[in-house]
Amino acid sequence: xxxxxxxxxxxxxxxxxxxxxxxxxxxxxxxxxxxxxxxxxxxxxxxxxxxxxxxxxxxxxxxxxxxxxxxxxxxxxxxxxxxxxxxxxxxxxxxxxxxxxxxxxxxxxxxxxxxxxxxxxxxxxxxxxxxxxxxxxxxxxxxxxxxxxxxxxxxxxxxxxxxxxxxxxxxxxxxxxxxxxxxxxxxxxxxxxxxxxxxxxxxxxxxxxxxxxxxxxxxxxxxxxxxxxxxxxxxxxxxxxxxxxxxxxxxxxxxx
Numbered sequence: 355x356x357x358x359x360x361x362x363x364x365x366x367x368x369x370x371x372x373x374x375x376x377x378x379x380x381x382x383x384x385x386x387x388x389x390x391x392x393x394x395x396x397x398x399x400x401x402x403x404x405x406x407x408x409x410x411x412x413x414x415x416x417x418x419x420x421x422x423x424x425x426x427x428x429x430x431x432x433x434x435x436x437x438x439x440x441x442x443x444x445x446x447x448x449x450x451x452x453x454x455x456x457x458x459x460x461x462x463x464x465x466x467x468x469x470x471x472x473x474x475x476x477x478x479x480x481x482x483x484x485x486x487x488x489x490x491x492x493x494x495x496x497x498x499x500x501x502x503x504x505x506x507x508x509x510x511x512x513x514x515x516x517x518x519x520x521x522x523x524x525x526x527x528x529x530x531x532x533x534x535x536x537x538x539x540x541x542x543x544x545x546x547x548x549x550x551x552x553x554x555x556x557x558x559x560x561x562x563x564x565x566x567x568x569x570x571x572x573x574x575x576x577x578x579x580x581x582x583x584x585x586x587x588x589x590x591x592x593x594x595x596x597x598x599x600x601x602x603x604x605x606x607x608x609x610x
Contacts, residue, residue, distance in 0.1 A: 395459070396460035397458070398463070401437065402417040403415065403417075404562065404563045405558070406558055407556055407558075407559060408557075412559075414437075415563065417563055417590075419524070420457070420589050426481065428479045430474050434467055435466040436465050436466075437466075438461070438463040439461075440460065440461050440462065442459065447512045447519070450514045450519075456510065457509070457510045457521065457523055503565075505566060505568050507522045507523050507592075508522070517595055518578060519596070520593070521592070521593050522543050524590060526547065526590065532544075534585050540572065543592065547563075547568060577598050579598070583597075
């Protein structure tokens with residue numbers, strides 16, 4: 355049986371619809387101060403993929419932001435490529451309130467059917483900038499158009515006793531392409547994700563990763579110090595730490 359790229363794209367679209375539906379059930383949003391309460395959610399999930407084809411090889415790019423290389427497995431089973439592992443919640447946030455959870459935690463697995471004209475003995479894999487890249491030698495006649503659009507990164511927002519922490523997933527994006535600003539008491543994360551020039555002219559069998567301009571705005575609560583905000587970018591995850599102000603202890607009023 356030959357590999358049908360059109361069916362592959364249809365199968366991918368249906369899978370992502372269900373993934374997005376169940377992911378939406380896990381989104382917990384709160385605004386305000388430390389009274390937010392939420393249970394952290396884990397579930398089985400599937401990473402987003404791009405599959406390109408050049409003259410000499412197929413290349414699979416899987417988005418795995420915030421996951422260590424030693425927590426990822428790549429296997430060949432019955433002419434299928436299987437990428438699997440687990441994403442665990444940062445223990446630093448154990449006991450913290452969850453205002454927003456959009457990032458996915460728990461066991462993950464994604465299976466890609468391999469076309470017949472590849473050399474499974476020559477498969478290579480590397481993990482760079484939160485992308486798992488798997489190359490397969492071979493060729494095919496697939497053709498596809500690449501898509502760009504405006505999009506919004508996934509967020510987690512935690513609250514501890516002393517600070518609010520915003521984590522945004524930005525896999526495959528360079529630090530100098532990301533902007534973090536405070537505007538009208540809002541945190542604004544923006545930038546652009548461009549397609550890898552190495553794949554210019556390549557056919558696209560699957561495109562699930564997002565390309566184009568991105569922006570995400572988070573309303574900040576009143577009890578924060580905007581002058582002391584810090585940000586860092588590691589393993590495809592932007593972390594913005596916003597210190598909280600001390601809560602006024604109150605004042606006793608004598609009745610005359």
